[in-house]
Amino acid sequence: MKTLINKRLLPTSTAGSLPKPAWLAEPEKLWSPWKLEGNELTEGKQDALRISLQEQKLAGIDIVSDGEQTRQHFVTTFIEHLNGVDFENRKTVKIRDRYDASVPTVVGPVSRQKSVFVEDAKFLRQQTTQPIKWALPGPMTMIDTLYDDHYKSREKLAWEFAKILNQEAKELEAVGVDIIQFDEPAFNVFFDDVNEWGIACLERAIEGLKCETAVHICYGYGIKANTDWKKTLGTEWRQYEEAFPKLQKSNIDIISLECHNSHVPMELLELIRGKKVMVGAIDVATNKIETPEEVADTLRKALQFVDADKLYPCTNCGMTPLSRQVARGKLSALSAGADIIRKELAAK
Template sequence: MKKLLPTSTVGSLPKPTWLAPPEKLWSPWKLEGNQLLEGKQDALRVSLQEQQLAGLDIISDGEQTRQHFVTTFIEYLSGVDFKNRKTVKIRNRYEASVPVVVDKIARKKAVFVEDAKFLRKQTNQLIKWALPGPMTMVDTLYDDHYKSQEKLAWEFAKVLNEEARELQDAGVDIIQFDEPAFNVFFDDVNDWGMQVLERAIEGLHCQTAIHICYGYGIKANNDWKKTLGSEWRQYEEIFPKIQKSNIDIVSLECHNSHVPFNLLELIRGKKVMVGAIDVATNTIETPEEVAATLRKALEFVDIKNLYPCTNCGMAPLPRNIANAKLSALSAGAEIIRKELAL
């Protein structure tokens, strides 16, 4: 990419209120059948335009066609029972009613490929598509078949790779794997989690990214953050493994967090999507606040490798707030571009 500091979101953006009730995760659809299909496509168009109006350089689908960043993908797989659910603790933080793995995992058909083709037709800009990472998928259901988190993760990596290859063929430029679980289960990441992710990106020639944050701005995540002390050093445990991996881009949380910026030194050489927008508050950042975060990151990331981004997804935020935050992200990046030009 020629443009310095290309901006993007992590993934999810608020949905229009005619499609799903606002400001909640797992929000139920208001439409069904063909109307739902048409509604999702209209929401993709709207989301694209809102990102373009905000000045973003890399466009995502805003996750308009899925209810949740993990479970929507799992719904398309065989071997998972969504009717007889069990309650589990997700990332050791909050309880959720989740589907159960009852048989061998297989991908019956493409999940997001038609959506990606639709979005590709609407724009010539770079497109990024997010998929759930294998370890986070394992952490978002109950396994009654493989009886091994690692075995199940390898199965998920296989089906994710199938999907990723088809997304690449549909014209997606960057495929991102969302792995918030990497910030919690360090031993597993280093024992097998990173190897499993390498399996998910096998054979891809588009750019690949891993997104690791401290979660949506929901109460369980915000409460957890309060227990982490004055310095959040979780990334220190996993960055050395990621730095040696074949992943091209690392997406992480920076703005309003207690992550020491010098940890970015551990992934020197990788492209870095620096989270310069806080998704856990309705306060809209000023362009100067965004620029200040980017300046700090530039001490440890080469300018050509810095991609300004949001901390996490924005689905639970009010739509006008999310759009204003995206505009602030673009304006903050522009401040730094102008400084560099001088």
């Protein structure tokens, strides 16, 4: 599997979500409710997945995904399928110390009755021969999207989720997923927890996997709560400095991060030298479509600190809150920018 992904220099991919069609869910909105029910919803999700895949292919994306068309939200859709979580009994919590959200409550031991995404991943695998990536929420981001009334310990709950995620990941690998990505935006917030047990929990989630594994750490979707937070971070965003040294020593294969239009100093990538890096070269917090040259410029800067055979051009985060037209333009720009750099490297 790993050789298949590495055949092309600078293989492009997305961080995860892509906009949903208007007939499936309300566009440009997080947590948007489904517009269909029952069998129609199942078919609608599969149709949306096919469209999302086709748009990635037309844009020239190398490592494709489901565009998260089959889930309402990147964290809660996974949690919905677990025992021990009550979605009727909701509490308001502050997510990533940033914004209030109404979330379900952990009321008993958490466990997974059956696979959550395996049928969807199998369906994606049937549609394409390209390498496929599947995103799962990371343990720390999961506990940050819940109210815990049972374990009363962030760490204990995270370890339980890590075990459940490992079961799911092994089944995804078995149906042909090439890269399993764990989304951990919480790694940019809870630095002490990350280093004390967060990375260890993540390694528990990937235990025994033979496919490639990735962790995606960003500054969030392009929603107001996140863009307002970014304005408070000053001219240099050095949050990655906290987790990178330990991640560099971890068993995770790929680190996915936000670079374009951010104030992340590019030299921080030196801290993960040796790892494969999904470099976010597309800003998801603006409707302005990057030019291929802007993408290429971000990649050139990253190449000072990441070896070319380990650089994977990517988006900063998911694109659910954007229009489909804007997302299409951004995917095409990502491919075209990567192509500019491939030609430059070939000329050398």
